[in-house]
Amino acid sequence: MDLEYFKEWVYKEFRIDLKAYKPTQLHRRILSLMSRIGVNSVDEYINLLKKDAGQREKFLDFITINVTEFFRNPDIFNELRNKIKDELLPLNKNLKIWSAACSIGAEPYSIAMILDEIAPGGRHSIIATDIDKGILERAKRGEYSESEIKNIKNDQLNKYFKKQGENYVIDNKIKSIVTFKKHDLILDKYETDFDLIVCRNVVIYFNQDIKDDIYRKFHGSLKKSGLLFVGATESIYNYKDFGFDKASTFIYRKV
Known part of the structure; x- marks a missing residue:
């Protein structure tokens, strides 16, 4: 399989830089996807992606790892809830938060619920970004299956969701806190002046140089004493190199 040729085509077609991904994992994921649909070569797969919108959507969803x-x-x-309450809110009553690689929106909506519970009077804003336009459209709808809301307590479920058929739709008050935008962590510019950046279970798929670059840009996007919240498999061992200290096991503070 000519993976380099495929990477170049994907970048031209979708503006997704697959060179940033760990090659072994990437190769395995692409081969697995091709095997599932009975495609035997890169050229055959590219031709399929060119003419079949459904397969393009499946590829983008598969490669951008929408698990949340x-x-x-x-x-x-x-x-994180405690850090927001004890560290961020005493400094600023109106928080600006970025949920990077937000997928179907469960993460930014989770944070919005926390803010409504601990600081309901604030004019908080959460910018939620992802590379996948289709998944952002789904996130904006705020509609979720029972399995996707399994960690939500009953009182939160009753307060923030309405059941419609088999699914649950999040309350407009929570939706209003979150603004969804398309953004590529590798290629696009980063906004600034965030109190909190949440980016979980994404950078593990990138090579070390790209990871380091993202952490540096996160540092530049945060206010002084702002927090970076990462995934449970993404401890930053050299956090001091990027201008952070450790606020908690998976939370880092800009110094």
């Missing part, structure tokens, strides 16, 4: 849920790793999310 509300309050993923609840104990760690509770730690």
Whole structure:
């Protein structure tokens, strides 16, 4: 399989830089996807992606790893809740937050619920970004299956969701806090003056140089004493190199 040729085509077609991904994992994921649909060569797969919108959507969803849920790793999310309450809100009553690689929106909506519970009077804003336009459209709808809301407590479910058929739709008050935008962590510019950046279970798929560059840009996007919240498999061991100190196991503070 000519992976380099495929990477170049994907970049031209979708503006997704697959060179940033760990090659072994990437190769395995692409081969797995091709095998599932019975495609035997790169050229055959490219031709399929050119003419079949459904297969393009499947490829983008597969390659951008849209796996998420509300309050993923609840104990760690509770730690974030405490940091927001004890460290960020005393400095600023109106928080500006970035949920990077937000997928179906479960993560930014989780944070919006936390803010409504601990600081309901604030004019908070959450910018939620992802590379996948289709997944952003789904996130804006705020409609979720029972399995996707499994970590939500009953009182939160009753307060923030309405059941429609088999699914649950999030309340407009929570939706209004979140603005969804398309953004590529590797290629696009970063906004600034964030109190908190949440980016979980994404950079593990990137090579080390890209990871380091993202952490440096996150540092530049945060206010002084702002927090970076990462995934449960993404401890930053050399966090001091990027201008952070450790606020908690998976939370880092800009110094």
